[in-house]
Each structure stands twice: as structure tokens, then as C-alpha cells.
Amino acid sequence: MKVLKATSGIFEDSFIKSLLSKMTIEEKIGQVNQVGTSIYGGKEEHYEKLVRNGSVGSFLSIKEIEKANKLQKVAVEETRLGIPLLFAEDVVHGFLTTFPIPLAESCTWNSELIRKTAEIAAEEAAAAGIHWTFAPMVDVSRDARWGRVAESFGEDTFLTEEFGAAKVTGFQGNLCNGQLDRNRLIACGKHFAAYSEAEAGRDYNTVDLSSYKLANVYLPPFKRLIDEGVLTIMSSFSLLNGIPATTNKKLLIDILREKLSFSGLLISDWNALQETITHGFSKDYEDAVKKAIDCQLDVDMSSLLYLNTLKELIHRQVINESSLDKAVYRLLSLKVKLGLFENPYRSSPEHYATIINKSKEYRETARQVAEESIVLLKNEELLPLKNTDKVGFTGKYLNDHNSMLDTWACKGSAQEIITVAQAVSEKKNKQYFILEDAYNDFKKDRSFKKETINLISKLDKIVVVLGEKATDSGEAKSKAILGIEQDQLEFTKAISTVNPNIIVALMNGRPMIVSTLLPYAKSLVETWHLGCEAGSAILNILEGKINPSGKLTMTFPRHEGQLPIYYNHHHTGRPYQLEKFNTTRYIDISNEPEFQFGFGLSYTNFSIDNMQVSKLKKNSWQVSIDVANLGDRDGQEVVQLYIGAKFGTYARPVKELRDYRKIKLVAKEKKTLCFQIDRDTFAYYDELFNKLVDAGEYLIMIGNSSQIEQKNMTRIEVEE
């Protein structure tokens, strides 16, 4: 029998309180239990039974509208209070339309596109009955061994803040009277906190770091998400300074709830509550649950510990029912924000069908994002291809549909992916030749067929599509070796002996070590895992229809021994000098990366000159700089502003990105860019996450990568 009435907005608080007052302990516990469908081997009858019993508040991984609505019907019509269910999913880089992986997207340095892809993903996923996405991941990623760098926005805290915020806006939209639009999803910032700092780049490994680093590198993106109104946050799997993040009171109460003022819902990662026992921190299930409730961990994802333990703990007064009420309140509040009490069925199969049709139109955005994600890393005159060029296309990933979908592809099907081979064959260009079997032939006996050699020798250029497969990146995909696979390297070398005009298009989910490949690749294009329009985007770049404008958001190392490597490291007392004994260096390789953060070439040349700083008033400046497109091709440039403190209360990194502009300049055009700088530009955090600004001398540096020319550096003085 139903006791609920639709309600929303200003009635939210009284509505939830009144509902809570009617709920039994069992019903409350059911709400804070999230069930991952794989736990029950995908058996639908089992889910229905759980719902009927009131043992579940939200599901993870139900992606079909019919299934979702069927379960919702059970919740609404066959339970005592008819409380609707929530459906969650990792909608990370698209739902029906697969966009580039987040690391690739971040190389666009285009927050509007990053927002837009989240908005489209939200519309498609919401149509499939999903309410809640476990994205964005805002773990600042500095170690390419960690497979989840693919899901990140790279190594820089400021960019992670910017792009994470863009995603939240795209997923959630602007709440109107506290309500989410029908086409939006609840976002979830994850993984709180410092999950990416896993020792040795090995997923799930121990995290041990100073509060200073936590405050300055890992917390700011979460703060920004919270300021942006993110409704939920997920804690990390790992141990943080000796205590699992899932049950870490300092982290979850002192920092998240108090310092960051997060009042939304906190969910554990998958089975992480149970794993606090494996970590050697919780004694047993009851201990884990008690600790988690003390940390205001609202929802238990898939360990079932809340479901199986909470009642007894409340009964024995180990846990106060009022603590459970807080968690249930937050969960119900999400359901109110989604309008589920008014309309538990936000979508229908008919609505889903209309959205499927739209996905054709969304491929246009997918292509544009993919084009802007591509980073040109090296170009010895081979690119763009000329109309007269006879070009061969080959390589392991030339026609590999799966590898472009990548980690967390939701409903994107491999068949809908345009590979490079397909994009080329659609051109019907008589000058283009697809050598699809060349790689497999070569793998068999390290040689090519005679006709292949003949053809290669007659071509002007060969595009070789190399990289790593989709399943090499993502969760639990840490790697100790980041170089190009031996077979792929040998293949490229063998081609180069017949024809040295090799352009490599690299498809991968992390920075790879390309030093062994570079001697054979006259041009190198980093194409990442680009999603459904990968092939068309890559070909548009190769042909010069689109001028590459992507810039790296993660440093490319020369060797695994340099990891972690990132541009905004600290000074040392003995700064690096290649040949100098007793400086901070390796004796066997240089400290320099292969490609630095912020780097990316274009088919045109840009100059950045004439930096002028004018002081507007105390602690307020305008910095102007001229950017000119010197070539005869239109293009886009990312102009980056870095700061560097000479000294301070704490030693600060050698440089830190603080602003950037992505601008379009037609051939020969020149523009003057203006950046505003004030005291806040120099802010950072102390160990207790209090904001600090040190008076003193700073360098302002502007360039088109993190390597800045001396002429574009100026000193300014920040006053007390």
C-alpha cells in the first residue's frame, strides 16, 4: 500500500523526514545497500526478490530500460512504502556514442567539448534508465604504469579541476528547484583520495603521502567538484597513510565533510568495505561496518556488509539508528532530486528509441572531440599527406574495432567504430593502399610477401597504426613495461628498410615509451583510444583537413625508470645538470622526458612574443602576449600560463599551470592575449588544507608547452 506522494524542491527536507519516520530499520538498511549485478550472476529473479524484500536501494550495471523499469515497478508497486530504486553505471566516456577516453579528451584543452560529451552521455544513459554515473574520475595521474591514467585528465591538478568541473556540469546540468533534468545524471567524483598515488604504479597498492602533497595535488579537484555541486563522491580502495580510505576518519570526516564541506552522498568503491579487513585494518565485518558508519560512508557498494550486519549492530546499540538515518536521508535526497517519487520511470523504451536515433548526430561531436584529442608529437615533413601522395596504411591496430572502444565503453558496440582501415576505404582514393594482412604475415615468419615489398617500395609514405590494445589500460591494468611491443617494433623497422617514410599513428591509453620507435617514425601522431569516430578523425588529421591542436596532459617518459615523471616537480637543493656530479640526476639516462607536458605540434607555426605585464593595482596584474600564426594554414594554439615562486612558507614546484587559452588563428593572423592575475593566482594549501598566499617574488611564464623560452618569463612581486 502506497503512502507516498510526489514532492520536491523546498518540501524535500520535510518529505524525507516524514518518509524516514515511517521506515523500518530493515527498509532503511536496504536503501544504503547497492547491489552490483555481477554478484548474483545476473539472475533477474534474484534482483526482483531483493527489491521485493526491500533489501536494495540502488543497482549497479543495469543498462536496459526494460529491465530497469521492470525492477522499478516491483519497487514502487510491491513494497510497503513504494520507494523507487536508483540505477547506477560507470558512464565514463559516452554511453551509446563512445567518445575518446578522458585522458585523450583532456588533450583537447577544450572544457566546452568536455562538458558537451558528458551532456550527451547523460542524455543517452538517462534514456536507458540510468540515474547515476560513477564519473568523473579526478585522480591526478603522474605514473603511466597505472592503467587508470586512461580515465584521468592527466598529471596536472589545475586541469583536472577544470575538466572535472566541466564533466559535472555536463552530467548534472543546472539543477532547477533542486531537481535534475530528465536528461541528466547524478555525477560522482572519485576516488577520494589519492588513489592514483599507488606505490610503483600498481593498481590498488598502498598510498603513503604527506598531507602537504595531499592538499596541493589531490584534494583541489574534489574541492572544485564540490563547489560545482557534485552530488556524490566515491572513496578510494586504497590504504591512505596506514588507514583504508573507505574507513579513514581523518580523510572522510575531517577533510571531506568538514574542510571541503561536502554534504552530499558518499559511496564506497566496489567491495571496498569488506576489503578493509583484507587490508589488515578492520577486525571483522562488524568492525568494518562500525568504522564505515563512523566515517559517514553512506552507501556500501556491493560488499553486502551493511545489509548483513547493520541491523544487529543497531540492535546491540553499537551503532545509533540516527547515524543510519543520515545515510538514508542522503540517498533519499538523490531520489527526490531525480523526481523519482513523482515519476519513478524517467524513461521508457519509446524514449530510448528516439535517443538511439540521435546518436548519429552525436557522432559529429565524437569526431570533433577525437580530432582535437590527437597530439602531433613529431613531424619531419611527412604530414599532412599531399593529394599526390601514394600512401599505404598498415599496422596491428589498423582495423581493430575493439581497441578503439577502450575501458568502460558502455553500450558502444565495436561494430559502430570506424577504424582507420574503414575510413581509408570509404575515401575510395586510388592513391591509398590498405595493407591489412602485412602485420600478421610479418608476425608469422618475420618477413613480407613479395608483392607487399613491391608495393611498399613504390609508395610515397606509409602510415603504420601501432599501440596497445584497449584491455591494456583501465582498472587493474598496471604495466611495468611501457615500450612498444617487440613485434610491432620489428614490423616498423622491417618496413623502414624498404621505405623509410613512415608515419606512426599510436593508439594507446597511457603515455608509452617511444624511444625505440622514434628512429623509424619520421612523423608520430598520438591518437589515444578515440572512440566511435577514431578512424575518420585520424584520417582528417593525416590529410590536413584538420590541423592538429592537441597538447599532452601527461609527460611522456624516456624510460620506465623515470616514473613518476611530471612537469610540476619541486626544486631540489642540487638542481639537475646532465653532466654534473652530485646533482639530482640519473647516471645512466637524462632526466628529460621524451615529450613534455603541454607539448603538441601543428601543421603551422605559432610565435609567442612580446610579453607585457601591467600592474593594475596592488596584487592585480594584466599580462598580455602576442600570438601569431606564421604559416599559411589556419590552426589552433593552446597558450599556457605558468607561475613559479622563488621562495615561500613551503617550497613550491618549479612551475605550475594557472591559466590557458585555446585560440584559433587563421593563416598569418596575430592576436594579443590578456591574462588577469591576482593574489589568488598564487594560492596553495598548507598541510591542513588552509589556503595560503606568500608575499614575494614570482616568475610568470607563458608558452605553448611547459618548456618556456626565457623571453616569455617575467618577474613580479606579490605584496602582503
Ligand code: BGC
Ligand atoms: C572501480 C570504480 C567503479 C566501480 C563500479 C570499481 O572497481 O574502481 O571506479 O566506479 O568499480 O563499477
